Structure formats: structure tokens, C-alpha cells
Amino acid sequence: MIVIENANQILTIPPGSTGPKRGWEMQDLGIIEKANIWIDNGKVVKISREKPEGEYEGIDAQGKIVLPGFVDPHTHPVFAGYRDFEFSLKLKGMSYEEITKMGGGINYTIKMTNESSYDEIFEQSSKRIRKMIEHGTLAAEAKSGYGVNVEREIMLLDIIRDLGEKYPIDLIPTFLLHFPPKNMDREKYIDEILKRMDVISKKAKFADVFCDSIAFNVIETKNFLTNAQKYGLKLRMHADEIEYIGCSSLGLKIHLKSVDHALKTPKTILRAYSKKDTVFVLLPGTPFMLFQKKYANARYMIENNIPVALGTDLNPNCYTENIQEIITLAVTQMKMSIEEAISAVTFNAAYSLDIHDKHGSIAPGRPANILIADVPSYTHFAYHFGINLIEKIIKDGKVVKI
Ligand code: NIG
Numbered sequence: 190m191i192v193i194e195n196a197n198q199i200l201t202i203p204p205g206s207t208g209p210k211r212g213w214e215m216q217d218l219g220i221i222e223k224a225n226i227w228i229d230n231g232k233v234v235k236i237s238r239e240k241p242e243g244e245y246e247g248i249d250a251q252g253k254i255v256l257p258g259f260v261d262p263h264t265h266p267v268f269a270g271y272r273d274f275e276f277s278l279k280l281k282g283m284s285y286e287e288i289t290k291m292g293g294g295i296n297y298t299i300k301m302t303n304e305s306s307y308d309e310i311f312e313q314s315s316k317r318i319r320k321m322i323e324h325g326t327l328a329a330e331a332k333s334g335y336g337v338n339v340e341r342e343i344m345l346l347d348i349i350r351d352l353g354e355k356y357p358i359d360l361i362p363t364f365l366l367h368f369p370p371k372n373m374d375r376e377k378y379i380d381e382i383l384k385r386m387d388v389i390s391k392k393a394k395f396a397d398v399f400c401d402s403i404a405f406n407v408i409e410t411k412n413f414l415t416n417a418q419k420y421g422l423k424l425r426m427h428a429d430e431i432e433y434i435g436c437s438s439l440g441l442k443i444h445l446k447s448v449d450h451a452l453k454t455p456k457t458i459l460r461a462y463s464k465k466d467t468v469f470v471l472l473p474g475t476p477f478m479l480f481q482k483k484y485a486n487a488r489y490m491i492e493n494n495i496p497v498a499l500g501t502d503l504n505p506n507c508y509t510e511n512i513q514e515i516i517t518l519a520v521t522q523m524k525m526s527i528e529e530a531i532s533a534v535t536f537n538a539a540y541s542l543d544i545h546d547k548h549g550s551i552a553p554g555r556p557a558n559i560l561i562a563d564v565p566s567y568t569h570f571a572y573h574f575g576i577n578l579i580e581k582i583i584k585d586g587k588v589v590k591i
């Protein structure tokens with residue numbers, strides 16, 4: 190038996206009444222003050238102000254807060270090919286599309302990922318996974334996508350599986366149709382992937398498409414996602430990041446667990462999502478690292494009852510493992526409240542990945558995926574920025590040593 194003792198605040202994060210948290214529900218962190226949490230057999234047993242008795246291992250949380258492990262619902266952690274040198278191009282005013290069209294950007298990472306071995310990619314990606322855990326992420330969606338070549342994509346899914354087995358984090362694998370290959374007809378390429386779907390669907394839980402002006406169009410996206418769904422994969426979509434070409438509108442006709450980015454989504458389309466359980470996964474790190482002024486319209490989404498989650502988008506263009514930094518960006522750049530941002534990186538992120546029975550909330554009977562942060566109040570998130578506030582990590586009831 191472990192008892193986390195005397196926490197200043199426990200953020201229990203109650204689920205939403207319709208599934209994901211929406212509207213005012215995102216403000217409710219279910220805070221219990223000056224209480225203890227009992228953990229046994231990997232699960233939370235009790236949350237109470239009672240004094241613990243008998244034999245137990247105590248973890249002192251006096252003056253600190255306790256919250257559920259963070260869930261990062263959108264990451265691209267398996268790749269080789271850093272793009273630090275692109276900073277100087279961005280500083281000269283080059284856009285993401287221009288860099289990509291020149292053969293840089295995604296193209297560069299695809300080339301490097303194809304030239305690296307399993308071991309090299311595993312090694313690089315391990316460092317990222319460890320950093321995610323250190324910063325409190327205990328579950329994360331992890332996409333393939335920098336292989337493009339279908340066999341390389343399958344290898345990336347294997348790397349994601351092996352990383353999840355080695356480290357104390359639940360990685361949810363997504364097959365991402367990321368970028369059209371250089372030397373192959375696009376339709377033929379999608380067909381080739383669909384022919385390998387029997388294998389892919391055993392290795393991935395979700396299918397995703399980069400649906401945008403520089404990647405796949407709406408017809409290609411629909412073809413791929415509807416076929417992937419027949420193999421039992423659930424669906425997500427990178428939509429309206431660079432331009433609105435109808436991607437989020439397609440999402441109204443097929444069941445998406447998440448619409449991601451949504452930088453350019455028209456308000457009329459957003460309103461149509463108000464009653465759906467599709468979660469909008471906002472990724473403010475991306476416009477931030479592209480030196481853009483315009484962020485997703487989080488306020489409009491929350492006011493219209495659309496469930497919102499936040500993710501890092503960890504990738505070689507937006508290179509951070511730290512979801513706490515994303516809370517700061519969400520509050521300062523998108524005017525989300527701290528409460529909304531915390532709901533967005535816990536329960537709503539978990540809901541978008543269908544892991545909300547295991548992650549995103551603290552309650553008796555649920556697996557103990559818990560963080561202790563060395564701050565007196567949750568309001569230190571966003572405010573005390575640029576550093577790691579997490580002091581102790583408990584994954585499935587065990588204290589993590591990383
Ligand atoms: O989500 N937008 C598409 N994919 C990634 C970035 C890819 C890259 O720049 O390497 C994203 O931002």
C-alpha cells in the first residue's frame with residue numbers, strides 16, 4: 190500500500206457529462222484540498238482526509254499538488270533528422286510551404302528516416318520518450334509518418350510498440366498517411382498501403398491523414414480513412430493547418446475521434462461539431478515555432494461546446510516533449526484558462542484516444558497514473574513557465590525512476 194499524504198490540492202479531473210469535457214465542464218478540476226490518496230495493486234483505492242493507519246509506504250506531498258499523468262494526444266516521436274538549421278530560413282521569412290517545396294521540411298526528415306537503421310531511430314526516439322515521461326506525460330499518441338514507404342512505416346510502428354514496452358508510458362500507435370511519395374502516383378501509393386492494411390491494423394489503433402494543401406486532398410483522405418475504418422482502426426485527422434480545403438468538413442460525414450490543428454477552420458464548420466464527441470486537438474507549439482501570429486480559435490470552440498484537448502505535436506519542426514510548455518502557450522496565446530488547459534491535457538486528451546478509463550482522471554478503482562508537482566497550487570502551471578514542475582511520477586501504482 191502506498192499513501193500520498195497531505196497534498197495541498199488533488200486535481201481529480203471529473204469526466205464530462207457527455208463523455209468529453211465541454212463548455213463550463215472544462216473549468217471543473219474536481220479539487221480536493223489537504224487530502225491523501227491510497228494506492229494498492231496499481232490502482233487508486235481511496236481519496237480522503239482520514240489519517241492513514243497500519244503499514245504503508247508514505248509519499249509526502251505537503252505543500253504540493255497531485256494530478257493525473259498528462260496525456261499527449263498528438264506526437265510524431267519516431268524519426269531521424271533534426272531540422273535545427275531551418276531556423277535561419279524561418280528567420281529570413283521563409284514559410285513552412287516554401288521550405289517544404291524546396292525539398293526541406295518534412296522531405297528532409299523522410300529522407301533521413303529512410304537512411305537510418307531501426308537501432309538508430311530507436312535510440313533517438315528513446316531520448317524523446319524519456320523526456321516526455323520526465324515532464325509528466327504518462328500516455329501519448331505516437332504516429333508513424335516519416336517513412337512514407339509502406340514497409341518503413343510498418344517498421345516505425347514496430348519501433349513505437351517496442352518503445353512502449355521498454356518505458357513506463359502507454360503509447361497509442363497511429364498510422365499516419367503523411368506525405369505523398371516523390372516517385373509514385375498518389376492513388377497507387379494509397380492502394381499500396383491499403384493492400385498492407387491487414388498488417389497495419391494489427392500494429393496501429395488509429396489512422397490519420399495530413400489533409401491539407403501541401404499533402405493529401407479531401408478525396409484521397411476520404412478514400413484512405415473509410416477503408417482504414419473497415420479494418421477496425423479509429424480515425425483522426427490533421428486538418429486545416431495551412432489552408433482550409435474542406436478537410437474538417439469531411440470530418441462531419443465520417444466519425445473522427447479527433448480533428449487536429451484546426452488553425453483555419455471556418456466558424457460555420459466549427460459550430461457543426463458542437464454536438465459531436467470529436468475532440469479538437471489544438472497544437473499551439475506549431476504556429477509558435479513557425480513564427481505565426483494566428484492560433485486556433487480555442488475560445489470560440491469552448492464557447493460553442495466543442496471538446497478541446499492540447500498536444501505538443503512533437504516533431505522536428507515543433508521540437509518539444511514538454512506538455513507543460515503547451516499549457517503556457519494555450520493560456521498566453523489562445524486565452525484558455527489554466528483550468529481549461531489542464532482539462533485539455535488530461536481527460537479530454539485521454540478521451541480522444543479512447544483511454545479515458547485508464548488516464549486523465551483520479552478516482553477509486555482507476556489505475557494510479559499520478560503526478561506530484563512541487564507547487565502550492567495548480568495556478569503555477571502556465572505562470573511558472575519554461576521549467577519542469579513535476580517532482581514525482583507514479584505509473585500504474587509504481588514510482589517511476591527515470
Ligand atoms: O503535425 N503537419 C503535418 N505534420 C506535422 C509536421 C511535420 C513536419 O514538419 O515534419 C505536424 O505539424
Ligand code: FE
Pocket residue numbers: 263265427502504
Ligand atoms: Fe502532427
